[in-house]
Amino acid sequence: MNIQVILLLLLFVTLNSCSLIKSLQHPLDPLSPKEINKIRTIIQNSHLKTLSNLTYHFLDVEEPNKDDVLHWLSSSERKENRFSRRAKVVVIGGRQTHELIVDLSKGLIESNHVHNGHGYPSLTFEELLQASLLSQKDPKFLNSITRRNLNISQVSCLPLTKGWFGEVMSRREVKITCFYRNGTTNIYARPINGITIVFDLESMKVTKYMDRYRAPLPTAEGTEFHARRLEPGPTYPNTTNSKFSIQGNVIRWGDWKFHVAFNSRAGMIISTASIYDSKEKRYRRVLYRGHVSETFVPYMDPTEDWYYRTFMDVGEFGFGKAADSLQPFIDCPGNAKFIDGYLIDALGMPNKLPRAICLFERYSGDVAWRHTEIGVPGKVIRNGEPEVTLVARMIATVGNYDYILDWEFRQTGSITVGVGLTGVLEMKATSYTSTDQITEDVYGTLVAPNTIAVHHDHFVTYYLDLDVNGSENSFVRSSLQTERVRGFPSPRKSYWSIKKKVLKREADAKIRLGSEPAELIMVNPNKKTNVGNPVGYRLITGQPAYSLLADDDYPQMRNAYTKYQVWVTPYNKSERWAGGYYADQSHGLDGLAVWTRRNRRIENEDIVLWYTMGFHHVPCQEDFPIMATLQSSFELRPTNFFDKSTILYKA
Numbered sequence: 001m002n003i004q005v006i007l008l009l010l011l012f013v014t015l016n017s018c019s020l021i022k023s024l025q026h027p028l029d030p031l032s033p034k035e036i037n038k039i040r041t042i043i044q045n046s047h048l049k050t051l052s053n054l055t056y057h058f059l060d061v062e063e064p065n066k067d068d069v070l071h072w073l074s075s076s077e078r079k080e081n082r083f084s085r086r087a088k089v090v091v092i093g094g095r096q097t098h099e100l101i102v103d104l105s106k107g108l109i110e111s112n113h114v115h116n117g118h119g120y121p122s123l124t125f126e127e128l129l130q131a132s133l134l135s136q137k138d139p140k141f142l143n144s145i146t147r148r149n150l151n152i153s154q155v156s157c158l159p160l161t162k163g164w165f166g167e168v169m170s171r172r173e174v175k176i177t178c179f180y181r182n183g184t185t186n187i188y189a190r191p192i193n194g195i196t197i198v199f200d201l202e203s204m205k206v207t208k209y210m211d212r213y214r215a216p217l218p219t220a221e222g223t224e225f226h227a228r229r230l231e232p233g234p235t236y237p238n239t240t241n242s243k244f245s246i247q248g249n250v251i252r253w254g255d256w257k258f259h260v261a262f263n264s265r266a267g268m269i270i271s272t273a274s275i276y277d278s279k280e281k282r283y284r285r286v287l288y289r290g291h292v293s294e295t296f297v298p299y300m301d302p303t304e305d306w307y308y309r310t311f312m313d314v315g316e317f318g319f320g321k322a323a324d325s326l327q328p329f330i331d332c333p334g335n336a337k338f339i340d341g342y343l344i345d346a347l348g349m350p351n352k353l354p355r356a357i358c359l360f361e362r363y364s365g366d367v368a369w370r371h372t373e374i375g376v377p378g379k380v381i382r383n384g385e386p387e388v389t390l391v392a393r394m395i396a397t398v399g400n401y402d403y404i405l406d407w408e409f410r411q412t413g414s415i416t417v418g419v420g421l422t423g424v425l426e427m428k429a430t431s432y433t434s435t436d437q438i439t440e441d442v443y444g445t446l447v448a449p450n451t452i453a454v455h456h457d458h459f460v461t462y463y464l465d466l467d468v469n470g471s472e473n474s475f476v477r478s479s480l481q482t483e484r485v486r487g488f489p490s491p492r493k494s495y496w497s498i499k500k501k502v503l504k505r506e507a508d509a510k511i512r513l514g515s516e517p518a519e520l521i522m523v524n525p526n527k528k529t530n531v532g533n534p535v536g537y538r539l540i541t542g543q544p545a546y547s548l549l550a551d552d553d554y555p556q557m558r559n560a561y562t563k564y565q566v567w568v569t570p571y572n573k574s575e576r577w578a579g580g581y582y583a584d585q586s587h588g589l590d591g592l593a594v595w596t597r598r599n600r601r602i603e604n605e606d607i608v609l610w611y612t613m614g615f616h617h618v619p620c621q622e623d624f625p626i627m628a629t630l631q632s633s634f635e636l637r638p639t640n641f642f643d644k645s646t647i648l649y650k651a
């Protein structure tokens with residue numbers, strides 16, 4: 001190669017990287033602070049400005065049509081961004097919920113739909129804070145505190161969503177529960193029981209107040225949480241050695257390429273994940289979009305203070321709104337890189353959330369693969385490789401609980417989606433100091449004297465728009481069945497074989513996993529491997545759990561999707577939130593269980609997989625005063641996707 005060619009090549013590379021930087025904006029990129037400001041200006045200058053008490057409840061990029069995004073991805077001409085940036089905004093003004101589509105390039109509100117159905121948008125941080133502060137000034141509440149010989153300066157109050165229990169008329173209200181700190185920062189450990197405060201978020205007033213009984217306040221002693229070690233712990237490989245790149249919101253690591261975004265409702269969203277096929281020298285699509293769709297956390301105490309605690313954290317509060325700034329060396333290891341997120345406040349102003357997401361290579365100490373061969377005469381062949389994975393993480397602190405949400409990419413093409421539960425239990429005060437005294441149903445576990453931690457569930461439902469090597473996919477359930485040996489002599493009497501069933505309609509794909517062995521595979525029936533197997537990705541589930549509430553129980557009606565762990569629906573841009581879009585006080589008239597009643601075709605269509613990870617939480621004493629992380633995960637694993645193991649030859 002002569003010097004001129006080298007110079008030319010260098011020039012080419014430089015030019016190419018320039019155009020790359022210009023076209024960095026991906027159609028699914030979250031809105032920048034500049035864009036958020038522009039949207040607010042557009043709304044403030046519109047007819048909406050006359051509405052009283054205009055507050056912003058949601059704001060995110062309005063995702064372009066999937067076909068357009070896919071076209072953009074595959075097209076080599078990405079020099080100019082063909083996408084007009086549009087935003088979806090939900091505001092409440094004049095006591096009405098407006099759903100707006102704002103066109104940023106045209107600078108106008110393209111559509112304004114008034115939501116007349118049931119349910120309300122997610123709550124804003126500001127109104128929750130106001131509700132807490134104002135209820136602490138209420139004369140009736142002050143009187144209750146004085147009568148209990150408590151000092152108001154030591155009281156903390158928390159507004160909780162109130163659910164829906166068949167009421168015909170509803171108002172935007174929250175129920176407020178209070179705690180007595182006096183000597184602890186673990187407020188949840190010292191609940192003040194017997195008081196019900198209903199707070200109206202439109203008039204910003206206490207609308208109902210009840211003080212029914214007193215239970216002894218649990219002691220502050222032993223409730224505090226302090227780390228044993230405040231210094232950064234183990235050392236990690238130096239960040240500068242990490243083999244992944246972040247360009248805008250696009251992450252490249254090994255053969256993987258994906259987009260990561262942050263949104264106030266879902267938190268972290270993984271999009272357009274593709275894996276490079278070194279044989280074909282092409283990227284192959286795996287996952288168009290994946291994120292938490294809803295969480296359902298019903299408490300199992302039907303009494304007055306507790307019956308309504310049946311939270312839908314994603315729809316009512318928002319995992320993104322609840323996201324915490326990640327702490328280097330604790331929440332993410334020393335080799336992590338961070339991505340900031342942007343949220344809006346109630347007035348539509350952008351607020352930066354530093355370190356909303358982290359990415360890091362995990363050196364787990366696990367074995368990626370190994371083998372020792374002694375069958376070759378005169379030799380012992382021993383080989384293998386350590387496991388290195390790439391993790392994308394965020395943490396949502398929803399009141400007392402902390403959810404650690406991971407997407408872990410493996411070099412094999414596998415994706416492990418993990419949830420870690422930690423934080424503080426929700427507890428109630430009781431007169432009992434020993435389990436021996438208890439003869440009634442107390443709906444929980446006595447975790448400390450005068451302290452009952454109430455039984456509850458956590459259901460975390462994932463939206464998984466898999467596009468296995470293309471959009472048209474089918475979902476196959478392969479059951480393992482015992483067979484008798486027939487037709488020829490064999491000393492064996494039985495074996496198992498596979499009965500494959502391609503699920504044709506939505507009703508076939510409502511699956512409650514149990515002890516029956518089955519493989520669940522998303523296949524592309526139009527793409528075959530070199531030996532003719534349809535390419536696929538298999539869902540390897542964790543321990544199955546489904547909701548045990550009665551079907552006619554109100555919280556269950558609102559979260560009917562938690563009766564099955566697996567659902568499959570045809571892709572529809574507007575069907576993303578399993579519990580319905582307006583989750584606060586919803587009536588269960590929107591969401592997965594409702595959409596699938598149409599029983600649409602799901603064979604060889606663009607389909608979406610929904611998976612619910614569940615935890616039935618029977619609290620134990622070790623969960624008090626702080627709960628060590630409880631993990632669960634599921635895996636999306638290539639299954640006849642590649643022609644052979646990909647772990648040996650990597651770029």
Ligand SMILES: *[C@@H]1O[C@H](CO)[C@@H](O)[C@H](O)[C@H]1NC(C)=O
Binds near residue numbers: 149150151182183
């Ligand atoms: C608050 O805590 C202090 C110190 O432990 C204690 O002396 C006091 O009695 C407590 N006050 C109330 C009202 O519980």
Ligand SMILES: *[C@@H]1O[C@H](CO)[C@@H](O)[C@H](O)[C@H]1NC(C)=O
Binds near residue numbers: 151153154
């Ligand atoms: C309540 O607590 C505040 C601050 O902790 C203290 O200044 C005040 O004297 C206390 N009031 C009573 C009645 O104990």
Ligand SMILES: *[C@@H]1O[C@H](CO)[C@@H](O)[C@H](O)[C@H]1NC(C)=O
Binds near residue numbers: 052094095202
């Ligand atoms: C606006 O908010 C105030 C309290 O902040 C309330 O008194 C008033 O009723 C609200 N107006 C409307 C139309 O909701």
Ligand SMILES: *[C@@H]1O[C@H](CO)[C@@H](O)[C@H](O)[C@H]1NC(C)=O
Binds near residue numbers: 238239
């Ligand atoms: C990582 O390595 C680089 C280059 O060797 C060095 O400059 C940097 O200080 C190191 N960072 C840490 C956190 O050790």
Ligand SMILES: *[C@@H]1O[C@H](CO)[C@@H](O)[C@H](O)[C@H]1NC(C)=O
Binds near residue numbers: 277283469470527
């Ligand atoms: C499907 O996989 C083939 C390689 O087997 C690749 O050439 C093609 O681009 C892939 N298509 C999609 C849409 O992923």
Ligand SMILES: *[C@@H]1O[C@H](CO)[C@@H](O)[C@H](O)[C@H]1NC(C)=O
Binds near residue numbers: 573574575
């Ligand atoms: C998409 O889903 C929504 C909500 O279920 C429905 O109203 C709409 O008709 C669907 N669109 C198509 C094209 O099926």
Ligand SMILES: [Cu+2]
Binds near residue numbers: 458
């Ligand atoms: Cu729990």
